[in-house]
Amino acid sequence: MKIVIVEDDLALAELLCDELEAEGYQTLAFGSAEEADEWLDSHNPELVISDLRLPGQSGLTLLPKVKALPQAPALLLITAFGTVNQAVQALKAGADDFLTKPFDMDHFLLTVKRLLEHRALKTKVEGNGFHGIIGESPVMQRLFKTLGQVAKAEGPVLILGESGTGKELVAKAIHQQSSRRAAPFLAVNCAGIPSELLESEFFGHAAGAYTGASKSRQGLLREADGGTLLLDEIGEMPPALQAKLLRVLQEGTLRPVGSDREVKVNVRILAATHRDLEQLVASGDFRQDLFYRLETFSVRVPPLRERGDDIALLARHFLSLQQQAGKTQAQHISQGAWQQLLNYAFPGNVRELQNAMERAAVFCEQEAISASDLPARLRALDDKGSSELFDSLEQTELPSLSSVQHDYVRYVLAKTQGNKAQAADILGVTRRTLYRWLESS
Template sequence: MTSRQTGQHFSGSKVLVVEDDRSFGQLLSQELQDHELAPRWVDSAEKALSVIQEWQPELVVSDMRLPGIDGLELLRQVKSKEIKNAPDFLLITAFGSISKAVEALKAGAEDFLTKPLDLDHFTLTVVRVLRNRALRQEVQVVRDYLSQDAFHGMVGQSSAMRGLFEQIRRVSQADGPVLILGESGTGKELVARAVHAASPRRKGAFQAVNCAGIPEQLLESEFFGHKAGAFTGAGKARRGLFIEAEGGTLFLDEISEMPLFLQAKLLRILQDGKVRPVGADKEEQVNVRTVAATHRNLEQEVDAGRFREDLFFRLETFTLRLPPLRERAEDLELLAGRFLRRFSIQMGKNIHYFDQKSLELLNTYPFPGNVRELRNAVERAVTFCDGTTILPKHLPSRIRDDGGQLSLKPARLLAAMAADGEHLPSLAQAEQHYIQHVLNAVNGNKRRAAAVLDIHRRTLYRKLE
């Protein structure tokens, strides 16, 4: 049997061999290595327990008879400890019997082999156990999507997300405009799609457009359509987004970037339900639900004269706020695991876990880019990982180098400032100290500092002046 025949999909899978006979243990390890697996050999169950905790193998191949704790007791101890991502077990003995086999299988072993071993049969058995493990994990991906932690493509078990899911269920049954608020990268389009999927309009079209991504001279045509010959280059008629979304939902992302003249037209459509294509003589009735989203504070935009107050009041009929990732910390490992399985399957890799240090780095990094940044970080890690476990070196350097600096709580920062003097700082002083703290933590990167502070870069520059 060649290494290719054993299934290159499992290349790099970690297999722990527990065998007190040095020559036999090394023989098994060499056989596994020849088939592109990653074996490690120890000569006792006591050593194996330590290695399993720190190395996290996918499979343990253990002799039944060992000095001290035997192989069956090793299996029982590992199962009883409820180790996260516990390995599968394959037990070997020279004293095989039906009763021993039944006992091992009842204790949780995946299979049972007897000596003398046929090495080809041994390797096939190892690969079969690894393949079954991978299949179970792929099935888990499907179960995750159908579990209580998933809601129309959205994932979360935190109280903040469960509250949002309930709001979406209620809002989806109404038909008024919806305004989704949230920082960049939190998944506002997923919320919009969930509102559509949970609504009576679910069989209709879902059209999405980024209001900041359309040249101003094409905005009216893009939204309302145009008649043939309506302007230079309009060789044939075009249906606009509102007409394309007939009977369904139109998602207007970054609504705050829409110019004022178009905001006025949008307000009229929301009130009357009619659109006039460019160059047309009459209006057309449309049946569309509008869902808008922005990462900006629309009340501040209204005060600054960049957003119509009447449109703001019309849009906020139903407002949904999507929490940033830092406010739903208990969802981070759930999301990271989901992304890991998705990209591992997409890239044909056999990666299942993050090691402990990687999880610590992910949990202490503040993710100013929110879920999108986490998704991109996991995709990069899977791309650069050739083994079965994500290590710190596979994560982006900004996550490795941050060291949790930005996770310092404002209350702790204020307490540290107060410890230097007799009084707590003023609001202005606290703001300046915190801005400087963030700048120091991101090595002076003003773009990233503005993202962490959730303010525009122009605002940051003004405060620094």
């Protein structure tokens, strides 16, 4: 793995290179952010280690370049005690970690190893997806193609999908694939802000605009200038604010609350909702002209139940995250647990699957996650589905419990191609119990 070191202290740079190369890494050192920035134009290392304070530009200026690379390297900042606050701000902006001088070399090497392992996992995941969205199913491959096309444009995008499908991840992917990737990406939940504060939150305000507004504020639209703003749950936006948003989309200008002058703004608007906006337009709760403007590009995120084998891909990924965090001893998922996961409809979509796997990983006390480790709702029988098996039978034709058990055991054995260990796992019994049932039938 190639590691780039940006450090103007030549003795420290040489020491770090020696220690890293002794661990088997390839290293390359630069004495300034400008030199590293030029090299990164045509190279993609796995890790960049940079001093925060450098001659000329600071190490922090490398962050947008690093994050914009096709396979973004991890970024580790080295900082003196006096610049810790800057390093913390860098973490919020997307840096992966920082170390304070002087640092212990063993701790440094462990930090490097952890960051590289995390990046390797992230790269593996993204190999099965698109900018952090995991999926190999045909519907997701079509979505990835659409996102790549939409990202090249500049118009607004309407992202539709049920709760938990990953609409914000889709918005981030559009931003990362676009020419705006080095500029800010901001997201705001329109349903999570009190209606009386929405206008100020979006458009900003002048000092003295209202009681308590002692200082002027830019607002989200100006904070995202040059970048992308996601308006989540756009259907919850009040009609008065919808009209002002439409003006931003049409004119590229806004007027802060309490101000008498227009301000130009260059921001791409992405809007997401799980609601039926056309129905809201019909009921008069959403402006028709804003709906048509937002619908310049429309993207539908499929629910998990339409994604086939992606359930298994995602389940393994979420288990892997728990393993990486050291929160579970589970190494794999049992056949019985798979049966429950693959038979469940997941009304809460990817978010529900993630929560289920986190819960199962924490409660698992063996090497394999069993069905009993999953949330109760995944283990519950679908009453409608089970009753349909017998709806066509008259009362005198209803089978006995023992005959249903006999038939189902044989069915499971057939499905597992006679593998009694797998069959017992699916049935939730020991192999000894399964053998006893087979002998008595």
